[in-house]
Amino acid sequence: MNTKESIPSIKLYGAKRCHKTQFYLSFLNETGFPYDFLDVEINKDHADELRGLYLNRKLNFPTLTIGSxxxxxxxxxxxxxWLNKLILKD
Known part of the structure; x- marks a missing residue:
């Protein structure tokens, strides 16, 4: 059984005004897994981090990362x- 230490980091890059981001926030809250919401519109560092995930350097949100x-x-x-594969495996 997994402990919290074995759960990969979950990040949601998005914007509060975005309906798709709201869907993922709700979904992640239902799972009970810890995650970080990184609002790319109000925090330049979060936006830069998201841009760094893509070769085109665009703000492609919503984007979720689960570990790598x-x-x-x-x-x-x-x-x-992916949650089942990366997190819920025994």
Whole structure:
């Protein structure tokens, strides 16, 4: 069984005004897993961090990272799959 120490870092890069970001915030809150929400519109450092994930240096949000896995605007099913694969494995 996983402990909190074995859970990869989860980050959500987005903007509070974005309906897709709101969907992911709600989804992540339901999972109970710890995550960081990084608002790229109000924090330049968060925006720069997000730009660094992409070769085109664009603010491609919402983007989630689970450890080293990057997911840009994933479907709910894909997000669940990666959470199960990266976090919920025994």
């Amino acid at each position: 896995k990057k997911l840009r605007n994933p479907r709910k099913e894909d997000l669940e799959k």
